[in-house]
Amino acid sequence: KAGVTQTPRYLIKTRGQQVTLSCSPISGHRSVSWYQQTPGQGLQFLFEYFSETQRNKGNFPGRFSGRQFSNSRSEMNVSTLELGDSALYLCASSLVGSIPTYEQYFGPGTRLTVT
């Protein structure tokens, strides 16, 4: 079974631009969660999608948004990029949800650099 895939793996953008990241979950997984990872803050939860609906949301500004398609693939969008948005963006999928004992499988991440 193929793992979680994320595209692109690396991205360089300038301040003020917007960016869209893509995540394809493991086949059969219906939940996709997004995380931001920085050296200073560690991993931080952005949001979770399940069956095309946002089910859970972290404390990030509205510039961060996402969506999930009927095939469970998910996209994350960041508008009006700021230098502080430079980070590794990780996507994780699970069969049902990221809560309690459901196992999450992470993708390799997209390294976003904002200049």
Next chain:
Amino acid sequence: KNQVEQSPQSLIILEGKNCTLQCNYTVSPFSNLRWYKQDTGRGPVSLTIMTFSENTKSNGRYTATLDADTKQSSLHITASQLSDSASYICVVSAQDDKIIFGKGTRLHILP
């Protein structure tokens, strides 16, 4: 405030030695605690998941313990190998679906 604190921040040990990483949390109401291993440039990989009623769980040379009364967890690595060099992240989930991550312990194994 829900928090997860990990210690030490970084650790260097010789190959073959044992080590223990610590995780203290204030998350409430508690649902479960996970330990992840993250190799450089890769996504985290789950090592163990423990719920309130579980005190210990093993995954090969990795053994996690949980004391729900003191809100402490530890990850013990036995007979370390060079491939154990990675960041180890403690993640605590609350019953209201909040997920709180520790900042991780960076482990370096020297030959």
